[in-house]
Amino acid sequence: MADTVVFGGPTRVAGIGEGLWRVGCSFLIGALPSAHLVAKCASGVDLRAVHPESVSATGAYRAAGLAPFLIVSALDVAKGYVAIRLAGRGRRSPALHAALVVAGHNWSPFLQGAGGRGITPAIGALLCTDWKGAVVILSGPGLGYACRETGLGSFASQLLLLSVALVSRKRRSALPSVAAVLVPIWAKRILGNELEVHADLPVARYVERLLYDRDSAGTG
Template identity: 35%
Template sequence: MSAGTVLAWAAVVVAAFLVGSLNPATMIARLLGKDLASSGSGNPGATNAARVLGRKWGVVVGVLDVLKGLVPAFVAGHWFGGAHAAYAAGIAAVLGHIWSPYLRGRGGKGVATTLGALLGVHPWVALVVVVVFAVGVALTRWVAAGSIFGSLAMLVVAVLIWTGHAPGDVWTGLWLMAIGLLVLARHKNNVVGWWRQRHLTDET
């Protein structure tokens, strides 16, 4: 790999990270005179935006968050002509959303941006994740549960790829595993809260 190619890859990754770092939820909330950090769950993402600003604004934020993952992954994949660049750009955008330098290291949980990255590289995986997410929300009436189920679906697809039961190579599986675990880790508090609530319910 030439020095020019390395620099180009680095530029793509940095650009994707900075695009992912832009936080539409916080920007729109400020324009509307709201502070998401001190409202609702405090999370600067689409779900909390819908809770605090209204469903319409939640949808707008969700679409913009999806585009933050879709555009870098799609452009990088077509610019370099391969999936590996798209993987790097996609995960960089998700990391930027989660740990935004514009928000001093804070950020959302990465669900919508992950969906965008999937759409930019493997739309069929994105479809699987959306279906599982929708079923999870329908069964539990809880968006976080849908996100957790969707992340688990990515891990399952990764295993299916590694065992030859789904199309893709080892890098595809590794990417899906990494991005799925990343989103799962961001929902750790949701899982802990659910477990504690269930434990208290069982005791009473």
């Protein structure tokens, strides 16, 4: 019995340490500033100066063109995919890894808290846990762009994904992963880089940010 106690303690501590290392790596993988680096190499533009609220594949497209956009999109999707694989088979923490990789992407310490909107790493994470959800989220920006309301289209697809996961028994198992990626995505839309609620802003302004991913003043 004594031997069990002696050897069980260090083993448990090692397991906790490994888990912390894995989730920390997921955040850092998400934080890798792929859009910033690709745009900088392709055109010499610092995306933080052009559009600090969203250092993303879209920003890379505006600054450097289609090829950098495709490269950044592929890298960002890969970040989400790798983070979930890092969780390992049989582990109970894929939702935590999904949330952290998207949060790292949205508020990268390498960019002093700037980052993207989290859609592309969310797609990568959902490809591992819920590929149908990845398709739904991917369709939103495209449909929104066709209607000239990319932000609203993105939000509509995300809300649809969450609603189906909530009401459908067949989709209930996907709810943790869906919620995990949507929380940091919506937090970034509402609060921006600072993650701060300003008392002087009306509630309607925050609702507008959530729905349209923009401010009436023109920022977004």
